[in-house]
Amino acid sequence: MPIRLLSPQTINRIAAGEVIERPAAAVKELVENALDAGATRIEIILAGGGIAGIEVIDDGCGIAQAELALAIERHATSKLGDETLVRIATLGFRGEALPSIGAAARLTLISRPLGQDSAYKITVAGGVIFPVAPAASPAGTRAIVEDLFYATPARRKFLRTPHAEADAAERAVWRLALSAPNVAFRLVSDERVMFDVARQTETARVAALFGRETAAALLPLNAEREGVILTGLAGPASLSRATTGLQSFVVNGRPVADPLLRMALRLAYRDVIPAGRHPIAALRLDIPPESLDVNVHPAKTELRFADANGIRSLVIGAISRLLERPISLAGAPPARPNAPRLALQPVPSQAAHGFAEAELQLLTAPAARSFIPEASGHPLGAPVAQILDTYILAVAADGALVIIDQHAAHERLTEERLRAEFLAGQVVSQPLLLPVVVDLPQSDASRLLAQAQTLHRLGLEIEAFGPGALLVRAVPAALKNPDVAELLRDLADEFAEAGTSVALEARLDSALARLACHRSIRAGRRLNPEEMSALMRDMEATPRAATCSHGRPTFLKLTRAELETMFGRRGL
Ligand code: ADP
Ligand code: MG
Numbered sequence: 001m002p003i004r005l006l007s008p009q010t011i012n013r014i015a016a017g018e019v020i021e022r023p024a025a026a027v028k029e030l031v032e033n034a035l036d037a038g039a040t041r042i043e044i045i046l047a048g049g050g051i052a053g054i055e056v057i058d059d060g061c062g063i064a065q066a067e068l069a070l071a072i073e074r075h076a077t078s079k080l081g082d083e084t085l086v087r088i089a090t091l092g093f094r095g096e097a098l099p100s101i102g103a104a105a106r107l108t109l110i111s112r113p114l115g116q117d118s119a120y121k122i123t124v125a126g127g128v129i130f131p132v133a134p135a136a137s138p139a140g141t142r143a144i145v146e147d148l149f150y151a152t153p154a155r156r157k158f159l160r161t162p163h164a165e166a167d168a169a170e171r172a173v174w175r176l177a178l179s180a181p182n183v184a185f186r187l188v189s190d191e192r193v194m195f196d197v198a199r200q201t202e203t204a205r206v207a208a209l210f211g212r213e214t215a216a217a218l219l220p221l222n223a224e225r226e227g228v229i230l231t232g233l234a235g236p237a238s239l240s241r242a243t244t245g246l247q248s249f250v251v252n253g254r255p256v257a258d259p260l261l262r263m264a265l266r267l268a269y270r271d272v273i274p275a276g277r278h279p280i281a282a283l284r285l286d287i288p289p290e291s292l293d294v295n296v297h298p299a300k301t302e303l304r305f306a307d308a309n310g311i312r313s314l315v316i317g318a319i320s321r322l323l324e325r326p327i328s329l330a331g332a333p334p335a336r337p338n339a340p341r342l343a344l345q346p347v348p349s350q351a352a353h354g355f356a357e358a359e360l361q362l363l364t365a366p367a368a369r370s371f372i373p374e375a376s377g378h379p380l381g382a383p384v385a386q387i388l389d390t391y392i393l394a395v396a397a398d399g400a401l402v403i404i405d406q407h408a409a410h411e412r413l414t415e416e417r418l419r420a421e422f423l424a425g426q427v428v429s430q431p432l433l434l435p436v437v438v439d440l441p442q443s444d445a446s447r448l449l450a451q452a453q454t455l456h457r458l459g460l461e462i463e464a465f466g467p468g469a470l471l472v473r474a475v476p477a478a479l480k481n482p483d484v485a486e487l488l489r490d491l492a493d494e495f496a497e498a499g500t501s502v503a504l505e506a507r508l509d510s511a512l513a514r515l516a517c518h519r520s521i522r523a524g525r526r527l528n529p530e531e532m533s534a535l536m537r538d539m540e541a542t543p544r545a546a547t548c549s550h551g552r553p554t555f556l557k558l559t560r561a562e563l564e565t566m567f568g569r570r571g572l
Contacts, residue, residue, distance in 0.1 A: 008074065008127075009103065009127035011074065012074055012099045012100055012102070012103035012127055013103045013104065013127065013151070013152055015074070015096050015099070015100045015103070016100035016101070016103045016104040016152060016155070019094075019096050019097060019100045020097070020100050020101055020104055020148075021155070021158075022158075022159060022160075022165060022168060023046070023049055023050025023051055023054060023148055023159075023165045023168070023169050024050065024165065024168035024169040024171065024172040025172075026050065026054055026097075026101050026105075026145055026148060027044060027046070027050055027054055027056070027169045027172050027173060028172040028173075028176065029092070029097035029098075029100075029101070030044075030054065030056035030097070030101075030143045030145070031044060031056055031172075031173060031176050032091035032092050032097075032176070033056075033058075033091075033092055033097065033098075033141075033143070034056055034058035034060055034141065035060075035091055035176070035180055035183065036060075036079060036090045036091050036092050037058060037060025037061045037062070037140075037141065038060045038061050039058035039059050039060035039140065039183060040059055040182075040183055040184065040199060041058070041059050041183065041184040041185075041186075041199075042056065042057070042058050042183060042184070042185055042186075043055075043056070043057045043058075043185075043186045043187075043188070044056050044057075044173055044185070044186070044187045044188070045057075045188045045189075046166060046169055046170075046187075046188070046189040046190065047190060048162040048166075048190070049161070049162030049163060049164070049165030049166035049169065049189075050145075050148065050165055050166065050169045051147075051148050051149070051159060051162055051165055052146070052147065052148075052162075053144070053145065053146050053147075054143075054144075054145040054148070054169075055142065055143070055144050055145070056142070056143045057140065057141075057142045057143075058140045058141050058142075059138075059139060059140040060140055060141060061113060061114055062111045062112050062113030062114055062116070062139060062140055062141055063109065063111040063113065063141060064113050064116075065120040065132060068109060068111065068120055068121075068122040068132050069122060069129070069132060071098055071109065071122075072098045072099055072102050072107070072109070072122065072124050072129065073095075073099060074095065074096065074099040075094075075095045075096070076095045076099075077092065077093060077094065077095035079092055079093050079095075091253070091254055093295075094295075099124075101145055101148075102124030102125070102127060102129075103124075103126065103127045103151065103152070104126075104148060104149050104150075104151055104152045104155065105125075105126075105145050105146060105147055105148045105149065105150060105151065106123065106124075106125035106126070106145070106146040106147055106150070107123065107124050107125070107143065107144070107145050108121055108122070108123045108143070108144040108146075109121060109122050109123075109141060109142070109143055109144075110135045110137045110141070110142040110144070111137070111140070111141040111142070112137050112138065112139050112140065112141075113139070114139050115139075116139075118134060119134070119135045119136060119137035119138075120132050120133065120134055120135060121133055121134075121135040121137075125151075126150070126151030127151065163450075166189050166190070167447075167496065169189070170187060170189060170194050170443055171496075173185065173187045173194075174195075174209055174248075174443065175248055175255035176255055177195070177197060177205065177209060178205060178206065178209055178248045178250065178255065178282060179248075179250040179253060179254065179255040180253070181199070181200055181201060181202045181204070181205035182199050182200075183199060184197060184198050184199050185197050187443075189446075192446050192450075193442065193446070193467065194442060194443045194446050195208070195209065195441070195442040195443055196442070196467070197209070202232075202282075202284075203215070203233070206218070206233055206282045208441070208442075209441055209443075210246055210280065210282070210441060211439065211440055211441045211444065211489070212439055213439060213485070214235075214239070214246065214280065214489075215233070217235065217236060217239050218233035218234060218235055218236075218239075218280065218281075218282075219233065219234055219235070219236060219322055220232075220233055221233060221234050221283070221318055221319070221322055222318075223314060223317070223318035223321075225310060225313070225314045225317075226307070226310060227287075227288050227291075228285060228286070228287050228288075228291070228307075228310065228311065228314055229285070229286040230283065230284070230285055230314055230315060230318055231283075231284050231286075232281065232282045232283040232284045233281065233282045234279065234280070234281040234282075234283070234319055234322060235279050235280035235281060236323070237269070237272035237273055237323055239279075239280055240269075240273040240274070240277035240278060240279060240280070241277065241278050241279075241280060241489075241490075241493055242277065242278070242490055242493045242494060242514070243278060243493045243494070243496065244262070244278045245493055245496050246278075246280040246281075246493075247262070247265060247278065247279070247280065247281050247282075248281070248282045248283070249261045249262070249283050249284075249285070250282075250283070250284045250285070251284075251285045251286075251287060251292070251303060252285070252286060252287055252289065252292060252294075254294060255301075256301050256302065256303055257301045257302070258301070258302055258303050259302070260303075260305065260308055260311065260312060261283070261285075261311075261315065263312075264311070264312045264315035264316050265279060265281055265283070265315065265319070266278075266279075267316055268315060268316045268319035268320055268323070269319070269323075272323055281319075283315070285311070287305070287311075290306075291305065291306040291307060292304070292305060292306065293305075293306075378396070378397070378536070378537065378540060379396065379540055380394055380396060380402050380404070380536045380539060380540055380555065381394045381395050381396030381397060381400065381402055381536075382394055382395060382396075382533065382536075383529055383532035383533060383536065386406075386526065386527060386532065387403075388524075389524045389525060389526050390405070390406060390407070390524060391403050391404060391405060391406065392404040392406055392527070392532050392535070392536070394532075394536065396557075398559070398560060399559075399560040399563075400557050400558060400559045400560055401557070401558040401563065402555055402556070402557050402558075403555060403556045403557075403558075404535070404536065404539070404554060404555040405548075405552070405553070405554055405555065406525075406527065406532075406535065407548075408547075408548035408552055408553070408554040409535060409539050409545065409548070409554040409555065410535060411513075411516050411517050411548045412516070412539075412542065412544060412545050412547065412548050412554055413535075413538050413539065413542050413545065414478055414479075414515075414516035415512050415513055415515075415516030416542050416543060416544065416545070417478055418458070418459075418476060418478055418512050418515055418516060419512055421459075421478070422457065422458060422512065425457075427457065427458055427459040427476055427478075428459060428476065428477035428478065429459040429460075429461065429474045429475070429476060429477060430459070430474060430475055430476070430477040430479075431461075431473060431474045432472065432473060432474060432475065432484075435471050435472060435473045436471070436472045436484045436485070437465055437469055437470070437471055437472075438469065438470050438472060438484060438485045438488050438489075439468060439469050439485075440468055440469065440470060440488060440489065440492060441468060442467050442468040444488075444489070444492035444493075444496070445464070445467075445468050445469065445470050445492075447492055447495050447496060448462060448470060448488060448491060448492050448495065449462065449463075449464055449470070451495060455491075458476060458512070458515065459474065459475065459476030459477065459478075460472070460474065460475055460476060460487075460491075460515075461473040461474040461475075462488070470488060472484050472488065475487070476515060478515075479515060482515075487514075487515070490514050490517075491514055491515075494514050539554065539555070
């Protein structure tokens with residue numbers, strides 16, 4: 001084939017593949033345009049996860065009749081003079097979004113500039129442009145996208161379920177709403193209001209989108225280094241989540257998913273929150289524009305910092321200082337109110353022998369011996385002591401020493417019981433004497449409500465209770481007395497995370513694990529010998545009991561041979 005220039009239509013379709021790779025990207029571009037237009041109120045309406053339809057309505061400056069046709073031209077932008085690429089102050093600047101959307105879908109812009117009394121519209125469908133025509137509309141712009149990717153079927157194949165696409169689009173709006181608290185946002189997805197927030201302060205916006213209770217526990221952050229300013233809110237060490245869903249980064253007003261910032265946040269919390277949990281933070285960086293390149297990727301969510309190390313130390317340093325402050329002790333577990341007691345017989349001289357009483361609950365020699373016969377034939381043996389109110393020390397009939405993590409073990413038992421009940425279709429639900437009202441971010445509440453049927457089958461009964469609140473009527477009986485609010489928050493996180501990719505089956509699995517974790521005997525609870533034995537006998541009878549639902553071991557076993565080798569009584 002001879003070399004030839006590509007047609008504008010083909011060029012736009014290629015660009016569409018880069019800029020608009022899924023509905024969330026189209027939503028992001030349209031909302032960015034609304035923000036750049038100075039809107040004070042933006043409404044986003046999604047149908048079928050944005051695949052069927054996206055509508056973004058703003059009250060911004062509007063587009064003049066004469067410029068409508070230009071707006072959908074490639075590389076046409078009102079935001080960038082030829083000399084300003086080093087100091088970008090708007091969210092858009094590449095002039096690619098509208099032509100890309102118009103190439104992949106059917107796009108209609110209806111706009112009425114401020115101070116004009118009539119509106120005009122233009123439509124571009126699969127790259128074919130229709131003439132500008134009069135329309136009726138209030139001041140501002142309405143962008144309507146229908147049938148995304150109908151003109152680029154290859155891209156269409158890579159879409160996930162409408163549900164997953166809706167989650168991703170919602171996440172994009174969530175981030176933009178956090179970046180611009182002075183703009184009112186309303187997001188409606190398949191007729192469900194995901195959130196509806198007025199113009200407000202940054203702190204109020206974080207509270208609305210992170211959940212009021214969570215936000216109340218966050219600590220304000222304020223630091224500066226060589227002209228770079230870091231502000232925002234970050235969680236104390238005691239507050240962590242199952243996912244990174246409650247982390248937001250805004251750089252020079254632009255919401256970003258920058259790997260460097262995410263890593264810095266992780267490092268700042270590395271030593272204070274458990275592995276597998278994630279900190280909560282809403283961070284905002286203001287960097288002199290010449291020290292920042294936002295033009296790394298067409299989607300503009302990644303950045304290049306002139307001084308990456310400086311930015312990293314600023315974030316890690318500021319958060320580390322925050323976590324060192326005495327206030328972070330507020331989240332630490334309270335000192336145990338009761339003086340430690342020995343379960344059977346006190347052994348007063350213990351402390352003198354180097355054991356703090358709180359650390360060791362000895363079931364005293366006679367008690368231990370009396371349990372040993374009972375242990376014969378049981379692989380995990382009989383309990384002889386509890387250490388740190390967390391580990392059970394046991395001796396098996398063959399002399400092996402067994403150490404059990406009571407929380408991990410119990411978690412697995414609960415999960416397996418729930419799973420068995422669930423598979424048999426007979427989860428036992430325990431109605432709450434007083435239904436509990438739980439406040440959540442509106443999007444979390446909607447997400448949980450969308451799964452209400454499934455949760456019902458798991459024994460959890462929830463219903464809507466005004467925007468952003470749920471009424472919990474019943475919990476799975478196996479959970480005894482769970483912290484209902486915490487349970488719902490963790491479940492919402494789990495659904496938000498799993499939602500993008502995982503089938504219902506896997507969701508149920510993670511929901512079960514999450515439920516189990518809530519019911520389980522806490523580490524730090526004193527058990528009596530009967531409780532310890534019962535737990536161990538249960539473990540022996542339960543499949544997969546050797547690890548907890550997070551994959552950690554539930555017990556360690558040192559055989560007699562291993563002990564002898566360790567003490568040099570036996571050759572290697
Ligand atoms: P960019 O945002 O990079 O300039 P776009 O393709 O997204 O490119 O938009 C092209 C132009 O159309 C913008 O520069 C702006 O002038 C105009 N425009 C798009 N959306 C809006 C809107 N909601 N309100 C006012 N003007 C808009
Ligand atoms: Mg744009």
